[in-house]
Amino acid sequence: MNDLEDLYREIILDHYRNPRQRGELPTPPATRAEGFNPLCGDEVVVFLQVEGDRLVDIRISGQGCSISQSSASLMAAAVKGKSLPEVRRLIATFKAMMSVHGTALGSDADGEEPSGEAEDASGIVPVDLDSLGELAALQGVVKFPVRIKCATLSWNTLAQGLDELAAAR
Amino acid sequence: MAELTARSDPRAAELDVAAIKRDFPVLAERFRGRRLVYLDSAASAQHPLPVLRAQEHYYEHAHANVHRGVYALAERADQLYERARLTVGRFIGAPDPAREVVFTKNATEGLNLVAQAWGRRHLRPGDVVVVTELEHHANLVPWLMLAEERQLELRWLEIDEGFRLDLSRLTEVLRGARVLAISAMSNVLGTMPPVAELAEAAHRAGALVVVDGAQLVPHQPVDVGSLGADFLAFSGHKMCGPTGIGVLWGRAELLAATPPFLGGGGMIKDVRRDGFVPDDPPQRFEAGTPPIAEAVGLAAAIEYLQGIGLDRIAAHEHHLTAYALERLQQRFGRDLVIHGPREPEARGAVLSLAYRDVHPHDLAQVLDQAGVCVRAGHHCAKPLMRRLGVAATARASFYLYNDEDDVEALADALASAGSLFG
Numbered sequence: 001m002n003d004l005e006d007l008y009r010e011i012i013l014d015h016y017r018n019p020r021q022r023g024e025l026p027t028p029p030a031t032r033a034e035g036f037n038p039l040c041g042d043e044v045v046v047f048l049q050v051e052g053d054r055l056v057d058i059r060i061s062g063q064g065c066s067i068s069q070s071s072a073s074l075m076a077a078a079v080k081g082k083s084l085p086e087v088r089r090l091i092a093t094f095k096a097m098m099s100v101h102g103t104a105l106g107s108d109a110d111g112e113e114p115s116g117e118a119e120d121a122s123g124i125v126p127v128d129l130d131s132l133g134e135l136a137a138l139q140g141v142v143k144f145p146v147r148i149k150c151a152t153l154s155w156n157t158l159a160q161g162l163d164e165l166a167a168a169r
Numbered sequence: 170m171a172e173l174t175a176r177s178d179p180r181a182a183e184l185d186v187a188a189i190k191r192d193f194p195v196l197a198e199r200f201r202g203r204r205l206v207y208l209d210s211a212a213s214a215q216h217p218l219p220v221l222r223a224q225e226h227y228y229e230h231a232h233a234n235v236h237r238g239v240y241a242l243a244e245r246a247d248q249l250y251e252r253a254r255l256t257v258g259r260f261i262g263a264p265d266p267a268r269e270v271v272f273t274k275n276a277t278e279g280l281n282l283v284a285q286a287w288g289r290r291h292l293r294p295g296d297v298v299v300v301t302e303l304e305h306h307a308n309l310v311p312w313l314m315l316a317e318e319r320q321l322e323l324r325w326l327e328i329d330e331g332f333r334l335d336l337s338r339l340t341e342v343l344r345g346a347r348v349l350a351i352s353a354m355s356n357v358l359g360t361m362p363p364v365a366e367l368a369e370a371a372h373r374a375g376a377l378v379v380v381d382g383a384q385l386v387p388h389q390p391v392d393v394g395s396l397g398a399d400f401l402a403f404s405g406h407k408m409c410g411p412t413g414i415g416v417l418w419g420r421a422e423l424l425a426a427t428p429p430f431l432g433g434g435g436m437i438k439d440v441r442r443d444g445f446v447p448d449d450p451p452q453r454f455e456a457g458t459p460p461i462a463e464a465v466g467l468a469a470a471i472e473y474l475q476g477i478g479l480d481r482i483a484a485h486e487h488h489l490t491a492y493a494l495e496r497l498q499q500r501f502g503r504d505l506v507i508h509g510p511r512e513p514e515a516r517g518a519v520l521s522l523a524y525r526d527v528h529p530h531d532l533a534q535v536l537d538q539a540g541v542c543v544r545a546g547h548h549c550a551k552p553l554m555r556r557l558g559v560a561a562t563a564r565a566s567f568y569l570y571n572d573e574d575d576v577e578a579l580a581d582a583l584a585s586a587g588s589l590f591g
């Protein structure tokens with residue numbers, strides 16, 4: 001597989017063309033969080049519906065490249081219905097995969113760690129690819145360091161929404 | 170070097186691009202086994218050997234700090250630095266090169282200097298600054314910053330359907346204005362507004378004309394007098410010169426009426442416990458150790474471009490742009506939208522592309538696979554992007570070292586993006 005095919009895997013292109021959980025939720029009761037990638041103007045809006053300890057629904061709107069949009073779609077499909085601690089764990093695992101230090105992957109990434117991602121990755125987190133399911137399709141992004149911000153945009157926005165929710169409680 | 174290969178009538182001769190390419194070492198680099206097709210000179214140009222050699226020579230034989238040394242080595246550095254200033258000044262037709270050319274870090278710093286030093290001293294609440302929808306953030310944000318601080322009124326010249334400035338309301342917009350801040354060439358659309366005509370109207374209205382020449386100066390002969398500029402800013406790195414150096418040219422009497430921008434060494438006549446006396450321009454605006462080697466490199470870049478001829482470079486780019494517009498249109502038809510004036514006469518060599526609904530980031534990524542370098546993003550012109558109704562474009566731009574093969578490489582790479590995102 002060449003790098004480009006590794007980046008644009010079929011699953012990714014599928015989620016880009018047919019995004020899951022696309023749309024909005026009424027706020028309130030839902031929480032709305034917005035994220036921007038100032039470099040390319042991509043934006044993502046995440047709507048979260050939390051009941052008790054569970055993320056019962058999520059919707060995504062916004063616009064952007066195939067990586068940011070498919071990552072958002074894959075994320076939405078993966079986190080919907082999960083408990084908040086599970087969602088947090090998934091965010092951490094995904095971001096660890098998106099860090100070049102995710103050496104546990106045996107990745108042959110040759111890119112530099114983009115600043116700003118290092119702290120998020122909090123050193124070397126062993127990445128359990130199996131726990132990521134379809135999301136593992138995004139690991140090819142690591143070979144394209146400029147695109148990591150595209151892949152993590154929706155995840156950072158989701159984390160930000162959860163933080164706001166926790167603070168409001 | 171390439172200029173020696175020009176035929177007997179160098180003005181009429183076409184550029185020998187193959188020879189020019191050989192002057193630029195980086196163009197011989199290979200990426201994933203493919204030659205480099207560099208189509209991002211609007212962001213930053215590449216460097217020919219004479220520029221690299223001039224800087225190396227400076228460091229090997231002439232480096233010392235300027236303005237302060239009495240020894241022979243320092244005198245060499247001084248001479249090279251001041252000679253560079255004259256080279257730059259003559260290049261843009263400055264009436265008084267020794268006093269009117271200020272070395273800055275880049276075009277952005279030059280424009281900030283005008284807003285922060287001249288503007289802050291001379292503009293009062295309610296004063297009007299006219300900007301255009303074509304502006305790069307570099308000629309926009311400094312005015313927005315000052316407008317906020319000084320309660321200035323910002324007025325906008327907008328673009329029409331043909332991507333040119335709509336001048337139908339010009340008199341009205343300029344009425345009572347103190348400043349017209351205008352880009353001489355859009356880095357997104359390639360649009361080249363009629364700066365001389367606009368400057369005349371601005372002067373009649375009593376406004377000064379601050380020209381962002383970052384995209385124009387590298388690509389065609391510029392004369393500050395016929396341009397009608399009062400200030401002109403540009404960057405070295407977009408004209409085959411080093412990064413870290415830019416130029417602000419200002420009319421001598423305007424610079425004389427401008428207070429210092431940054432304070433420090435090299436910009437004063439005297440400092441006492443209770444105050445200081447600033448030096449005269451241009452030293453007044455060059456606080457601290459200036460980019461000496463970069464000035465030497467910039468002068469070498471100018472000499473290189475002049476050796477080939479700015480008019481020939483302009484003609485070459487014009488030809489290449491016309492070729493690209495036609496070729497791409499022919500090959501992709503409605504699948505490809507090129508934002509910018511249709512007529513090649515009215516535009517510079519930048520093509521902002523939208524290919525089907527492939528996101529510009531993805532497009533640039535696929536092109537990179539073919540060694541084709543284009544820039545994807547908002548190009549630091551968000552108000553313009555908003556007006557175009559897009560978040561980003563993929564931009565290809567040409568310079569003297571590009572040729573029709575590069576255009577074909579771009580077209581082939583676009584076609585492969587088409588099949589991937591089908």
Ligand SMILES: Cc1ncc(COP(=O)(O)O)c(C=O)c1O
Nearest residue numbers: 275276277305307356383384404
């Ligand atoms: C039209 C225009 N103005 C200003 C600038 C700023 O140049 P620099 O970043 O070198 O200051 C650019 C560069 O992108 C430009 O294209």
